[in-house]
Amino acid sequence: MKEEKKIAVYYTKPIVAVGEVQPGSYVYDGDAELCYVDEEYHLHSYAIEKWVSKDTPVFPITLETTRIMEKMAAVRSKWHKANIMNANFSRELTSALYDLMEIDVYDEEYGKKEDAIWNNIEERYQEMVEHAKALGIFRG
Numbered sequence: 001m002k003e004e005k006k007i008a009v010y011y012t013k014p015i016v017a018v019g020e021v022q023p024g025s026y027v028y029d030g031d032a033e034l035c036y037v038d039e040e041y042h043l044h045s046y047a048i049e050k051w052v053s054k055d056t057p058v059f060p061i062t063l064e065t066t067r068i069m070e071k072m073a074a075v076r077s078k079w080h081k082a083n084i085m086n087a088n089f090s091r092e093l094t095s096a097l098y099d100l101m102e103i104d105v106y107d108e109e110y111g112k113k114e115d116a117i118w119n120n121i122e123e124r125y126q127e128m129v130e131h132a133k134a135l136g137i138f139r140g
Contacts, residue, residue, distance in 0.1 A: 028066075
């Protein structure tokens with residue numbers, strides 16, 4: 001049997017319920033926003049309080065989650081600036097984020113699987129840009 005090397009915890013991608021997080025901690029939410037967890041397990045991001053249930057998944061800060069979240073935040077910003085973001089596309093990006101976070105960091109194909117998801121997001125963006133241009137709503 002092949003022996004697996006343990007990677008450092010800061011290269012992992014933990015997903016936990018907000019109720020498991022120590023109040024006062026910072027986590028990322030499903031929208032790739034950095035959030036403060038208060039004593040009542042509400043998330044605070046950019047002066048906005050988000051009421052969530054205690055079983056809502058959040059992502060503790062590690063090097064790997066930060067790298068992914070920064071990239072996803074840039075993608076979301078690009079979609080907003082192009083005037084193509086709406087609730088459905090936001091949910092698509094959130095779903096893609098969960099797919100990214102669920103790739104096993106020990107998987108030998110980790111990089112390829114992650115790249116495939118990012119490529120799908122970019123292809124979807126290009127598709128939506130074409131629709132936005134046809135409708136005359138694209139800002140680019």
